[in-house]
Amino acid sequence: MRTLIELNVNNESYPIDVEGRTRLLDALRDKCLLTGAKEGCSTGDCGACTVHLDGQPVTSCLVLAASTVGHKIVTIEGVADGEELHPVQKAFMECGGLQCGICTPGMIMTSIAFLKENPSPTRDEIRDGLQGNICRCTGYDKIVDAVQAAALELDGKAGSKK
Amino acid sequence: MREFEYHTPGTIDEAVALLQQYEANARLMAGGTDLVIMMTDKVVSPEHVVDIKGIPEAAHFGWDAESGLTIGAAVPFRRLETSPEVRRFYPGMYEAASEVGSWQIRNLGTAGGNLCTASPAGEIGPILYALDAQVEIAGPRGRQRLPVQQFITGVRRTVLEPDEMLVSIHVPPPGQRTSSHYIKLKERQKMDIAFVGVAASIELEAGDGVVREARIALGAVAPTPIRAPKAEATLRGQRLTDALLAEAGREAAETARPIVDVRASAEYRKEMVDVLTRRALRQAATLAAR
Numbered sequence: 001m002r003t004l005i006e007l008n009v010n011n012e013s014y015p016i017d018v019e020g021r022t023r024l025l026d027a028l029r030d031k032c033l034l035t036g037a038k039e040g041c042s043t044g045d046c047g048a049c050t051v052h053l054d055g056q057p058v059t060s061c062l063v064l065a066a067s068t069v070g071h072k073i074v075t076i077e078g079v080a081d082g083e084e085l086h087p088v089q090k091a092f093m094e095c096g097g098l099q100c101g102i103c104t105p106g107m108i109m110t111s112i113a114f115l116k117e118n119p120s121p122t123r124d125e126i127r128d129g130l131q132g133n134i135c136r137c138t139g140y141d142k143i144v145d146a147v148q149a150a151a152l153e154l155d156g157k158a159g160s161k162k
Numbered sequence: 163m164r165e166f167e168y169h170t171p172g173t174i175d176e177a178v179a180l181l182q183q184y185e186a187n188a189r190l191m192a193g194g195t196d197l198v199i200m201m202t203d204k205v206v207s208p209e210h211v212v213d214i215k216g217i218p219e220a221a222h223f224g225w226d227a228e229s230g231l232t233i234g235a236a237v238p239f240r241r242l243e244t245s246p247e248v249r250r251f252y253p254g255m256y257e258a259a260s261e262v263g264s265w266q267i268r269n270l271g272t273a274g275g276n277l278c279t280a281s282p283a284g285e286i287g288p289i290l291y292a293l294d295a296q297v298e299i300a301g302p303r304g305r306q307r308l309p310v311q312q313f314i315t316g317v318r319r320t321v322l323e324p325d326e327m328l329v330s331i332h333v334p335p336p337g338q339r340t341s342s343h344y345i346k347l348k349e350r351q352k353m354d355i356a357f358v359g360v361a362a363s364i365e366l367e368a369g370d371g372v373v374r375e376a377r378i379a380l381g382a383v384a385p386t387p388i389r390a391p392k393a394e395a396t397l398r399g400q401r402l403t404d405a406l407l408a409e410a411g412r413e414a415a416e417t418a419r420p421i422v423d424v425r426a427s428a429e430y431r432k433e434m435v436d437v438l439t440r441r442a443l444r445q446a447a448t449l450a451a452r
Contacts, residue, residue, distance in 0.1 A: 001165070001167060019165050021166060021201070023163075042199075042202055043202075044195055044199065044264075044267055045264075045353060047264065053269070056240070056269045057266045057269065058270050059264075059270070062194055062195050062199065063194065063270065064168065064191075064194065064211075064213070066168050067168075067170075067194070110265070110266070128351075129265065131265065131351070131353060132263070132264020132267065132352070132353065
């Protein structure tokens, strides 16, 4: 049964029609036309579909779209400030924290949430924070480099605001 | 995934009424981390999905010294993992909650759902057994509370009738000099299923390190989580020496009835029950003595 719902994605309202079974991932990609979140495993294991739900990372392949009405969703499309990329996005580019790119939106979404909870992590803590995001290309080292570089950059910014 | 009608009841009574109306055609959903996968794979194809996340009683999480911990059926693991009270009073529950899936999964998946799925390798069962938890069930015939050990009846089976639901989990407040620990044995550090899970809760007498009460629960080595009563009896009233721990470990291993599968042999699982029981008891006792 199709129903009209309104999703709050990246601080914009998206009135879309969904079925009961429509997953958040499909609603974002097919209805909101936000194709940043990727479908990898469809079982919540790979993290490629990670978005923020009320500020916390979730695998959008396991969430029903209808259950997110009234909640705040942020996708990779919503993290840059206009033309200015998010510091974590920049760090992934500068450190080469990606190869094929499929896992990257999920990696970055988890990393952004992680750095909010742990602004100056060790390399082991970064690996633990990214436990739910799988990369088949990089071997992870450059991803960890990128998160560490982003931590320094974000920390510096926080410092300069004081 | 087959199409279904999605329901969002606001109260437990409304949810029960929906279950009564649709019975076997309805499935309850909390975090959805098990159900959505099962529906995607068409293992189950309910015509009605009843989402309980919006029910305040199911979303309630609270602690007080009188009644202990209340975990509503829709409370995500992440809430347990980040609760200072859980970490302080029930360290074994902190360990178990943080062993589940990934951060993303723990933001969605719930302790109540994990219990209702009743997988033999489920993470939350053993620690709830070791903490002597109770569950509250609602149905058309009213509410009832029962020990968590009576809730899980077999592989992916619980006592719930099609028109009944889990409302909340209740963990009694810890006594003095009481603590707990949980160890999950797995191949990968995260995102893996337990070969063996061992939960231990221990209460010490004042001063002398003698065990007043001990509870040991094993996961992934029988169709349901199981207690190790013989090992528990061995510990009661005794000082916790290496020899006593060795005896308790052996007895716990004898209690286990593991299967052989792609992850591990039965012999290996039994051996690991022995080792992990000793470790979990020692760690729980160290925390209890603080």
